[in-house]
Amino acid sequence: MSYCKQEGKDQIIFVTKEDHEAPSNAELVEDDPNDPYEDHGLILPNGDINWNCPCLGGMASGPCGQQFKDAFSCFHNSKEEVKGSECIDFFRGMQECMQKYPELYPQEDDNESAPSGEAEAEAVLPADSTSSDSVSASVPTSEEVASGTESPATS
Amino acid sequence: MFKCKAAWNKLAPLARASSTLCRQAGKRAVLRHERTPQFVQPAHMSSGPSGGGGENTLYFVLVGATCLAGGAYAYSTLVGDRERYQQRITEIESRSSKPAAEPSTPAKTQPETAEPLPAAVAEIVPETPPVTQSASEPASAAASPAVEPTHAPYLLIGGGTASFAAARSIRARDPGARVLIVTEEDDLPYMRPPLSKELWFSDDPTVTETLRFKQWNGKERSIYFQPPSFYVSPTELESVENGGVAVLTGRKVMHMDVRGNKVKLSDGTEISYDKCLIATGGIPRNLQVIERAGDEVMKRTTLFRKIEDFKALEKVSRELKSITIIGGGFLGSELACALGRRSADLGLEVVQMFPEKGNMGKVLPEYLSNWTTDKVKKEGVKVLTEAVVKNVTYKEGKVEIKLKDGRVVKTDHVVAAVGLEPSVELAKSAGLEIDSDFGGFRVNAELQARSNIWVAGDAACFYDIKLGRRRVEHHDHAVVSGRLAGENMTGARKPYWHQSMFWSDLGPDVGYEAIGIVDSSLPTVGVFAKATAKDTPKAATEQSGTGIRSESETEAVAGSVAVGKAAPTPPPQQKEDYGKGVIFYLRDKVVVGIVLWNVFNRMPIARKIIKDGEEHADLNEVAKLFNIHEE
Numbered sequence: 001m002s003y004c005k006q007e008g009k010d011q012i013i014f015v016t017k018e019d020h021e022a023p024s025n026a027e028l029v030e031d032d033p034n035d036p037y038e039d040h041g042l043i044l045p046n047g048d049i050n051w052n053c054p055c056l057g058g059m060a061s062g063p064c065g066q067q068f069k070d071a072f073s074c075f076h077n078s079k080e081e082v083k084g085s086e087c088i089d090f091f092r093g094m095q096e097c098m099q100k101y102p103e104l105y106p107q108e109d110d111n112e113s114a115p116s117g118e119a120e121a122e123a124v125l126p127a128d129s130t131s132s133d134s135v136s137a138s139v140p141t142s143e144e145v146a147s148g149t150e151s152p153a154t155s
Numbered sequence: 156m157f158k159c160k161a162a163w164n165k166l167a168p169l170a171r172a173s174s175t176l177c178r179q180a181g182k183r184a185v186l187r188h189e190r191t192p193q194f195v196q197p198a199h200m201s202s203g204p205s206g207g208g209g210e211n212t213l214y215f216v217l218v219g220a221t222c223l224a225g226g227a228y229a230y231s232t233l234v235g236d237r238e239r240y241q242q243r244i245t246e247i248e249s250r251s252s253k254p255a256a257e258p259s260t261p262a263k264t265q266p267e268t269a270e271p272l273p274a275a276v277a278e279i280v281p282e283t284p285p286v287t288q289s290a291s292e293p294a295s296a297a298a299s300p301a302v303e304p305t306h307a308p309y310l311l312i313g314g315g316t317a318s319f320a321a322a323r324s325i326r327a328r329d330p331g332a333r334v335l336i337v338t339e340e341d342d343l344p345y346m347r348p349p350l351s352k353e354l355w356f357s358d359d360p361t362v363t364e365t366l367r368f369k370q371w372n373g374k375e376r377s378i379y380f381q382p383p384s385f386y387v388s389p390t391e392l393e394s395v396e397n398g399g400v401a402v403l404t405g406r407k408v409m410h411m412d413v414r415g416n417k418v419k420l421s422d423g424t425e426i427s428y429d430k431c432l433i434a435t436g437g438i439p440r441n442l443q444v445i446e447r448a449g450d451e452v453m454k455r456t457t458l459f460r461k462i463e464d465f466k467a468l469e470k471v472s473r474e475l476k477s478i479t480i481i482g483g484g485f486l487g488s489e490l491a492c493a494l495g496r497r498s499a500d501l502g503l504e505v506v507q508m509f510p511e512k513g514n515m516g517k518v519l520p521e522y523l524s525n526w527t528t529d530k531v532k533k534e535g536v537k538v539l540t541e542a543v544v545k546n547v548t549y550k551e552g553k554v555e556i557k558l559k560d561g562r563v564v565k566t567d568h569v570v571a572a573v574g575l576e577p578s579v580e581l582a583k584s585a586g587l588e589i590d591s592d593f594g595g596f597r598v599n600a601e602l603q604a605r606s607n608i609w610v611a612g613d614a615a616c617f618y619d620i621k622l623g624r625r626r627v628e629h630h631d632h633a634v635v636s637g638r639l640a641g642e643n644m645t646g647a648r649k650p651y652w653h654q655s656m657f658w659s660d661l662g663p664d665v666g667y668e669a670i671g672i673v674d675s676s677l678p679t680v681g682v683f684a685k686a687t688a689k690d691t692p693k694a695a696t697e698q699s700g701t702g703i704r705s706e707s708e709t710e711a712v713a714g715s716v717a718v719g720k721a722a723p724t725p726p727p728q729q730k731e732d733y734g735k736g737v738i739f740y741l742r743d744k745v746v747v748g749i750v751l752w753n754v755f756n757r758m759p760i761a762r763k764i765i766k767d768g769e770e771h772a773d774l775n776e777v778a779k780l781f782n783i784h785e786e
Contacts, residue, residue, distance in 0.1 A: 024779035051327040061326035
């Protein structure tokens with residue numbers, strides 16, 4: 001049974017699970033999907049890639065940022081049946097660049113960077129998510145890569 | 156150009172004087188020749204035109220002589236200046252060739268992150284003849300430390316979290332951007348929260364060297380945002396193909412010339428910029444009684460902020476027997492808990508004292524602050540509440556702290572965690588406004604101070620459209636504001652909108668996340684669930700096996716770490732155990748702040764409620780949105 005008490009200006013309410021079972025009648029304001037101020041997830045409302053998305057970690061801003069952007073844009077715009085199949089060169093360029101900085105982009109032993117880059121790109125495009133929180137929470141693969149850039153070897 | 160300007164500057168006072176003289180002479184000449192202005196009564200001159208003839212000549216001679224003398228002076232000054240300039244150039248050249256002469260010990264051995272950047276990077280980045288525009292010619296071999304860029308399209312003053320977030324944002328949005336970070340610290344950008352939390356919980360004895368910690372997801376990482384290889388050497392910033400981020404360490408910006416768009420560093424170098432960010436953060440405040448207490452006390456006092464402070468305090472905790480922390484806010488309480496946890500192993504006495512009635516007294520409502528204080532005490536800390544320091548002396552090998560109410564504490568070392576003084580020294584030379592209420596540089600909702608100048612992080616007093624003008628000293632805010640400043644520096648023109656959050660952990664039982672204005676002087680409504688044993692950060696992490704911490708903006712956020720020695724969670728008490736819940740902070744009936752008490756992964760909902768800014772009649776209904784009873 002819940003109870004309520006007041007300590008000066010502070011109100012304290014204790015609630016049981018049952019008390020909170022009924023759905024809330026609190027009203028929240030409808031979100032405007034085109035709000036220019038709002039932060040967006042990986043994909044902007046106009047379809048472009050948000051390179052500043054926290055979910056990308058430092059990928060777009062590091063030394064291989066340009067190669068990453070080229071590869072990923074190509075993949076994103078790819079209309080082939082096998083998405084990104086024409087982007088092999090870009091991914092190769094990205095991989096070559098990343099190999100120069102093993103500290104920043106630790107190489108996975110089993111996978112090659114190219115296919116894993118594409119797999120990551122796929123996982124990272126839950127198309128309509130506009131909330132950066134949900135993107136960063138629900139994208140394990142890209143997070144791997146992203147946090148990969150952030151877990152350097154001891155210098 | 157430079158010469159003309161310098162010449163003009165030198166001669167300006169002279170020019171002004173001589174022009175006044177000329178003007179005055181001119182005026183008199185006009186009157187004499189009776190070209191009187193219409194509305195002036197013709198003055199009855201004592202001497203008519205003819206009589207004035209002789210005097211005219213005298214005036215002309217005088218003026219002429221002055222001009223000649225002026226011209227001679229100008230000439231000699233210019234020549235002297237040119238000579239001095241040449242001397243300075245040759246001096247710089249000889250200086251820069253000296254370090255090149257030393258066998259360049261490229262740091263092939265251990266490039267520690269503390270080492271000056273050019274040395275470390277020289278080993279990795281292939282040598283290209285630096286294309287610098289500075290006057291001194293660098294020897295083409297080793298990257299000599301004296302050579303710096305003279306122009307940076309994006310100049311970031313300060314090398315902390317906000318600055319790094321801005322650098323990343325700029326690089327993401329402006330392809331090929333060249334970003335120069337200038338910091339007076341010797342370290343590359345790093346994150347601050349682990350210095351008072353995770354690093355203390357590490358099992359690794361070499362942690363003070365490695366500075367690595369374990370995140371909530373079990374993965375280890377360094378406190379440095381990026382390793383040295385991420386950055387470009389300052390000497391190559393202007394030439395490297397796709398641009399990059401360069402860090403100039405150990406240099407402080409002393410003077411800012413806003414009209415000329417340039418800054419002057421502590422070593423005399425001048426760097427011009429197109430866009431500039433001021434992210435100078437702040438320095439820890441000290442108590443006046445300690446400052447007046449003399450060297451022996453100051454030697455035994457730590458003002459905790461940087462990596463070196465962490466290293467020093469860690470050493471102290473192993474070597475000394477008693478540490479006293481003055482301050483009951485975030486830093487003081489976190490350090491007290493961290494040290495308290497070690498106290499048993501190290502045989503260390505940990506004392507914490509502060510003027511409030513309980514830990515986090517200015518943040519949490521009283522009942523919760525008291526509850527928290529009990530928890531802190533359980534971590535092994537001797538907490539002295541309502542303690543105001545009267546004076547501090549060094550006596551018989553101990554630091555003696557006398558409180559106003561007569562209590563005395565004898566200790567070996569003092570940590571002062573009494574707030575942060577924002578670093579606004581550049582305001583004077585730059586002509587920027589300082590906020591008198593909150594301190595810091597006053598900026599608008601888009602974090603802009605003036606046309607090409609933005610401010611972010613601890614030093615920014617900004618206008619929050621939802622919550623009003625404020626200044627925030629938290630990590631996530633540094634990330635969010637740094638990122639926003641970076642976006643605006645690349646033309647985004649967005650106001651502060653995404654509300655930043657903050658968090659704190661005080662031992663295994665108390666962890667909370669918060670957002671908005673969390674000020675204990677506001678009326679609050681707290682909705683708590685009857686607690687079960689499952690409701691602690693430690694338990695939550697163990698059970699789900701994944702992260703419980705809300706994602707901070709750019710970086711993985713460090714959360715609490717369940718370390719072996721923690722005692723088994725006691726069974727929840729029946730009465731008034733604030734195990735978990737939500738606390739709303741109200742201002743004029745609108746929720747302006749929310750604390751999620753031992754409830755995790757709900758920050759988006761909290762953020763939404765603050766953004767809406769609605770008046771809710773029944774906050775219990777709002778609390779339902781958080782599902783506090785569930786994991």
